[in-house]
Amino acid sequence: MLPIRLACYGLRSVAANCKRINIGALSQITRKFSSDERPQFPGSRSQWTEKLEFIRPDLYDGIPVYRVMDRKGKVIDPSQDPQLSQEMVIKMYKCMTQLNTMDRILYESQRQGRISFYMTNYGEEGTHIGSAAALDPKDLIFGQYREAGTLMWRGFTLDQFMNQCYGNMEDGGKGKQMPVHYGSKDLNFVTISSPLGTQMPQAVGAAYSYKRAQNGLCVMCYFGEGTSSEGDAHAALNFSATLDCPVIFFCRNNGYAISTPSKEQYRGDGIAGRGPAYGMLTIRVDGNDVFAVYNATAKARQVALNEMRPVLIEAMTYRIGHHSTSDDSTAYRSVDEVRYWDERDHPISRLRNYMLSKGWWGDVQEKEWKENCKRQVMTAFARAEKKLKPNWKEIFTDVYHEMPSHITEQLKQMEEHVQKYAEHYPLKNFSKD
Amino acid sequence: MTAAEKKEMLRAVIGETQRMNLFQAINNSLDLALSSDPTAIIFGEDVAFGGVFRCTVGLQEKHGKSRVFNTPLCEQGIAGFGIGAATAGATAIAEIQFADYILPAFDQICNEAAKYRYRSGGLYDCGSLTIRAPCSAVGHGALYHSQSPEAFFAHCPGLKVVVPRGPIKAKGLLLSCIRDKNPCLFFEPKILYRSAVEQVPVKEYTMPLSKADILVEGDDITLVGWGTQVHVLREVCQLAKDQLNVSCELIDLVTILPWDKETIAQSVKKTGRLLIAHEAPLTSGFGAEIAASIQHDCFLNLEAPIERVTGFDTPFPHMFEPFYMPDKWRCFEAVKKLVNY
Numbered sequence: 001m002l003p004i005r006l007a008c009y010g011l012r013s014v015a016a017n018c019k020r021i022n023i024g025a026l027s028q029i030t031r032k033f034s035s036d037e038r039p040q041f042p043g044s045r046s047q048w049t050e051k052l053e054f055i056r057p058d059l060y061d062g063i064p065v066y067r068v069m070d071r072k073g074k075v076i077d078p079s080q081d082p083q084l085s086q087e088m089v090i091k092m093y094k095c096m097t098q099l100n101t102m103d104r105i106l107y108e109s110q111r112q113g114r115i116s117f118y119m120t121n122y123g124e125e126g127t128h129i130g131s132a133a134a135l136d137p138k139d140l141i142f143g144q145y146r147e148a149g150t151l152m153w154r155g156f157t158l159d160q161f162m163n164q165c166y167g168n169m170e171d172g173g174k175g176k177q178m179p180v181h182y183g184s185k186d187l188n189f190v191t192i193s194s195p196l197g198t199q200m201p202q203a204v205g206a207a208y209s210y211k212r213a214q215n216g217l218c219v220m221c222y223f224g225e226g227t228s229s230e231g232d233a234h235a236a237l238n239f240s241a242t243l244d245c246p247v248i249f250f251c252r253n254n255g256y257a258i259s260t261p262s263k264e265q266y267r268g269d270g271i272a273g274r275g276p277a278y279g280m281l282t283i284r285v286d287g288n289d290v291f292a293v294y295n296a297t298a299k300a301r302q303v304a305l306n307e308m309r310p311v312l313i314e315a316m317t318y319r320i321g322h323h324s325t326s327d328d329s330t331a332y333r334s335v336d337e338v339r340y341w342d343e344r345d346h347p348i349s350r351l352r353n354y355m356l357s358k359g360w361w362g363d364v365q366e367k368e369w370k371e372n373c374k375r376q377v378m379t380a381f382a383r384a385e386k387k388l389k390p391n392w393k394e395i396f397t398d399v400y401h402e403m404p405s406h407i408t409e410q411l412k413q414m415e416e417h418v419q420k421y422a423e424h425y426p427l428k429n430f431s432k433d
Numbered sequence: 434m435t436a437a438e439k440k441e442m443l444r445a446v447i448g449e450t451q452r453m454n455l456f457q458a459i460n461n462s463l464d465l466a467l468s469s470d471p472t473a474i475i476f477g478e479d480v481a482f483g484g485v486f487r488c489t490v491g492l493q494e495k496h497g498k499s500r501v502f503n504t505p506l507c508e509q510g511i512a513g514f515g516i517g518a519a520t521a522g523a524t525a526i527a528e529i530q531f532a533d534y535i536l537p538a539f540d541q542i543c544n545e546a547a548k549y550r551y552r553s554g555g556l557y558d559c560g561s562l563t564i565r566a567p568c569s570a571v572g573h574g575a576l577y578h579s580q581s582p583e584a585f586f587a588h589c590p591g592l593k594v595v596v597p598r599g600p601i602k603a604k605g606l607l608l609s610c611i612r613d614k615n616p617c618l619f620f621e622p623k624i625l626y627r628s629a630v631e632q633v634p635v636k637e638y639t640m641p642l643s644k645a646d647i648l649v650e651g652d653d654i655t656l657v658g659w660g661t662q663v664h665v666l667r668e669v670c671q672l673a674k675d676q677l678n679v680s681c682e683l684i685d686l687v688t689i690l691p692w693d694k695e696t697i698a699q700s701v702k703k704t705g706r707l708l709i710a711h712e713a714p715l716t717s718g719f720g721a722e723i724a725a726s727i728q729h730d731c732f733l734n735l736e737a738p739i740e741r742v743t744g745f746d747t748p749f750p751h752m753f754e755p756f757y758m759p760d761k762w763r764c765f766e767a768v769k770k771l772v773n774y
Contacts, residue, residue, distance in 0.1 A: 140521060174554035183553045190520065191553035195544045201513025202545070206521035208514070212474070212499060213522065231537070235510030242505055243514075398551045399590050401560055401614035404643065404691040407590075 062269040063284045065316055068291035071345045073353030075291075082291050082298070084133075086360045092133060092290055093355060094369065096125035096348050099149045101373045102158060103321070105381055106165055106179075110325040114385060115165045119180045123288070123320030125149050126347025127252050130293025131315075134301060135220055140206050141189045142199035143222045145180055146252065146319075150222070154187040158377055162384030169431045174397070175390045197223060197230030200249070204240045204310075207247035211308060218246040218304045225314075226257025228271045240310035241279040248300045249312045252287065254319035259332040275312035287315030288347040291354075318345070388431040392418070450632040455625045458600035458633050459488045459565075462607040463526065465637045467496045470524050472561075473611070475501045477511055477528030485530060486567055486626050512538035512564065516546050519559035519616070526611060532568035532620055533580040546616040547591030560614035565607070567623035568596070569661050569712055570758060574623075575751035581660070581713040581744075586618055587690045587722065593617040593642060594689040598663040600631045602687070605640030613642060622660040629664075645693035647700070651682035654706040654771055657697060657723060659686045662710050662759065669764045676765075679772050689719055697723065698730045705736035706771045710759045715743045737774035740767045 039046055068080045075081045084092075103120040110118040121128065128149025132141075137154055141147070148161070163170040165179035173183055173191060183191025190199070203221035210217050227233060228251055240247050251271040255262050268274065275282030281303055285292045293315055300311035318341040322329045329338070355361035396403065396411040403411075418425055434442070444450075453461065467473045475489060481503045483490035493501035504511050508529055515527040529535045535542070542564070550558035570579045586594050593615050597603035603621065610617035648663070649670050656666045663685045673679040682700050686692060701707050707727055709720035720741040728739055742759040750757055 142517075172554050172556055173552065176552050176554060181552070183556050185556040191549075191557050193545060193548070193552060195540060198513060198541060198545050201510045201541070202517030202520065204510075205514035205517025205519070205523075205525065207517075208474075209472075209518045209521035209523040212472070219517075219521075231509055232513055232541075235505075235507045235513060238505050238507065239510050239514055243502070398555045400593075400691075401550070401558070406691055406694065 057268055063272045063282065063314075065284050065286050066292050066296060067286035067289045068295065069289050069350055069354060071350065073350035074357070075354070080291070080295065082294055084291075084294070086358070088133070089351070089355060089358075090360060092129050093348070093351050093361070094373070095129050095149065095153050096290075096351065097369065098158075098373050098377070099125050099128070099152050100348065101370075101377050102148075102152075102161060105377050106162070107321075107325060109165075109381065110179075115179050117179045117325055118165065119145055119324045120321035121146055121148055123318050123341055123346065124252055124254055126290045126351070127250070127287040127293055127315045127317055129153055130290040130347075131220070131250055131297040131313075134294045134297035136217060136301075138188055139217050139301070140203075140210070140219045141222070142203040142206070142219065143189065143192055144196065144199065144224055144227055144252075145192050145194070146224065146254075147222045148180065148182065151182055151184065151187060151189050154184075154189065156182065156184055156187055156189075158380035159383060160184070162380050163387070166384045166387065167389060168384060168387035169390045170387060171390070174394050176394070176398075196227040197232035197236075199223070200227075200230075200232050200236030201239060203247050203249075204236050204243070204245050207240065207245035207310075208243055211244070211246055216305065218248060218301055220248050220250060222250045222252060224257060225251060225253040225255075225262055225271055226260065226265055228274075229265055237274065237278040237280065237310070237312070244308045245310055246304040246308055247310045248297065248304055249310060250297070251312070251314045252317060253314055254287075254317045256319050256323070256329075256333070258323040258327060259329070261333075270314055272312065272314035278312075280310045280312050282312045282314075284314045284316065287317030288345055288350060290347055290351050317347075320346075389429050391431045391433055392425075392427075447634045448636045449634070451635050452630060453600050453604075453633040454627050455597075455600050455603055455621065455629045456486050456488050456627070458604040458631075459607060459621065460490055460492070461633070461635075462604040462611075463489060463492060464495065466524070466526065466608060466611045467492065467500060469637070470611075472522060473500070473524040473526060474518065475526045475528065476504050476514070478506055478530050479503060480528050484528065486623060488565075488621075488626075489528070508534055508536075508538040509541055512541035512546070515562050515564065516541060516549070516559045516616075519562035520549070520557055522561075524561045524611060525559075525563070527562070527564045529564060529566040531578055531580075532566040532582050533577040535564075535566055535582060538564075539585070542586065542592070542616070542618070543589040547589045549591075549616075551591060558614070559616050561611075562616040563607075563610045563613075563619060564617070565619045565621060567626070568620040569622040569624065570749070570754060571624045572754065573751065574749070576748045579712075579749040579754075581620070581711065583620060583659075583689045584713055584717060584719045587692075587719050589690075591616070592690060594620070595642060595687065596620045596622070596660040596689060597687075598622075598660055598685050599625065599629045600633045602640060602646075602685075604633055605638050606642065606687070608637065609639040609642050612639065617642075620660070624661055643688045643691045643693055645687055645696040646685045647682065647696065648685055649681060649683035651680035651704065653680045653704055654708060654768055655682045655684060655697065655700040655704045656764075656768075657684045657686055657707065657709045658711065659689065660712075662712060665759070665761050666710060666764060668761045669768060672761060672765050673768050677769060677772065679768060681768065686723075692723070694726055694730070697727060701727055701731045702734045705734055706774075707735075707739045708742065708764065708767050708771060709739070710742040710764050712744050712759060714746045715741060716746050718743050737771045740771055742767050
């Protein structure tokens with residue numbers, strides 16, 4: 001009796017709740033302390049360990065790359081074939097090839113001094129078309145700068161692309177920005193801006209707005225693996241998860257940020273490796289496999305909307321072209337490396353092989369489409385080049401919703417100046433309206 | 434009209450008033466914004482429990498967790514999130530906990546928010562974004578709890594920058610900013626949160642942005658300030674009257690961008706002398722813009738150089754705050770110099 005009472009006394013000094021101590025209650029006391037089995041820190045999900053063990057970041061293989069087709073365009077597991085209609089698949093193919101053709105013409109036009117700047121999408125057409133096809137046309141897209149195919153899929157015309165690149169009076173952006181800084185309200189594509197990653201937390205805020213509006217739409221946010229190093233990327237991933245936003249983060253990991261290869265961009269398991277750390281659903285896919293991209297995006301959209309949570313897709317691909325017309329990538333990578341991707345793992349060839357295997361395409365259609373496509377691009381190009389630039393007074397518009405007096409004052413001053421020194425300004429290229 | 438009649442008339446026009454300090458007036462303004470606009474949301478660090486300065490007390494309880502909520506600790510995220518929310522149709526009211534910490538959000542504010550409408554040819558805008566932040570000296574804030582960063586943002590076309598001097602103005606100006614179709618920065622002088630108390634109209638009202646207030650009419654010299662400094666300058670007006678027999682015209686600029694050059698210029702054309710005072714450092718402080726513009730527009734009216742009394746070109750020190758501030762004695766001395774030029 002006494003020893004038990006003494007033992008119980010020691011326990012009582014610790015357990016404030018214990019009122020009566022008897023031998024039967026000892027086991028109850030032990031059970032009350034089962035909370036001792038797990039750490040009690042706020043937000044903790046962990047168990048205890050008495051082993052001094054650091055987690056090695058390279059202990060496991062990276063997150064696997066989901067694919068549907070092999071590099072030759074043959075479906076590996078038929079259950080993963082999204083079974084898209086012939087019409088849809090041909091539309092995908094035509095969109096990718098038209099993008100490719102437009103890129104060639106516009107890149108060349110910069111070389112010839114007709115437009116000031118251009119960025120091609122070579123090798124990444126699959127990431128654009130595969131993902132855009134799986135979205136609702138009203139889902140809001142925030143891009144980085146290498147997603148022209150998503151706009152093309154949605155119906156941005158060749159004229160619209162060219163007008164923006166030429167900055168002419170029909171540019172929706174009113175000649176304010178460099179080429180490839182497209183935007184479209186009708187097609188729900190937010191105007192591109194040059195600073196990298198800024199679109200990411202914006203996409204999260206937009207998704208939150210959509211959630212509150214209960215409009216059944218999600219937000220799609222594209223960015224490159226280089227951009228994922230920006231602070232805004234971290235901010236966006238964290239906010240999206242903590243605030244339960246229906247946003248899909250789509251990373252185009254194309255191996256290079258201008259000249260910086262991905263092994264100099266990060267040391268961990270790419271961008272997908274970060275997703276779970278932020279508490280979000282994550283997948284890595286073969287970006288050159290249009291069907292894999294399509295499937296992942298379709299599923300991501302479903303989850304984002306049904307569960308009101310963000311999803312991260314890392315699409316592995318390769319930037320076949322230079323970063324832009326201001327870049328010559330032979331300075332930092334071998335021609336052989338580029339040729340490998342162009343010839344052995346290209347989203348367009350892989351899809352074409354799939355179409356051929358289904359009997360949906362052939363040499364005759366290929367030739368016909370190629371010519372047709374080139375002709376359409378060339379005529380749009382010629383049209384865009386001929387158009388005047390917007391009236392120079394557009395400099396002063398849209399700074400604010402309404403033009404404040406100090407800007408009006410500056411406009412008037414410049415009007416007087418231009419009138420006086422007209423012959424020194426390229427007025428004939430600019431619209432008078 | 435008797436005093437009683439005047440009071441009656443004011444009550445008829447203004448309606449019922451309530452004694453409120455600055456944070457209460459701001460709280461009231463935010464409450465009205467959320468009550469009148471179902472898309473309005475308030476977010477930032479610690480806003481859910483009421484905010485470190487109590488500006489958002491009671492708002493989550495009243496309007497719900499989806500409308501008043503905490504974000505993770507990340508100013509660039511708060512600003513970016515706000516821009517996106519505004520672009521997608523919400524009235525987004527962001528709080529940055531101290532103006533000193535607004536700098537990580539500079540890229541989002543100046544490269545993005547300010548330029549959203551312009552660069553998209555008007556297709557997209559984030560006009561329904563307002564960012565609020567406590568600013569200015571509080572007595573002991575030192576480098577990172579005392580800054581007045583209005584000049585950084587004044588240099589960024591596309592933004593509006595507003596600084597209230599008290600509860601009545603703050604309530605109306607904040608509501609105007611929230612409803613304004615341009616991204617607005619609303620800097621609230623934190624020392625006034627408790628110390629500025631007024632009888633604030635209870636009803637909903639707005640006050641015009643970009644319109645300076647002439648608080649005291651005078652003939653000899655124009656004094657311009659904003660926020661806390663307006664109250665310092667008011668004392669300077671009295672000192673000048675008592676000790677120098679000088680009649681000062683006191684103007685609260687109210688809005689830093691776009692600023693009301695017209696009212697200042699008109700005043701200076703009358704008085705011929707201008708003193709600008711602000712807590713922010715001298716070089717490239719907003720006083721520099723006012724001085725450059727006014728000397729241009731009022732050159733022949735000026736009787737003396739334009740004077741600026743400001744914080745020094747140093748970071749904001751802790752122990753030495755009484756020496757750093759553009760206090761009434763430095764301002765008074767400047768008035769003396771100008772009238773005797």
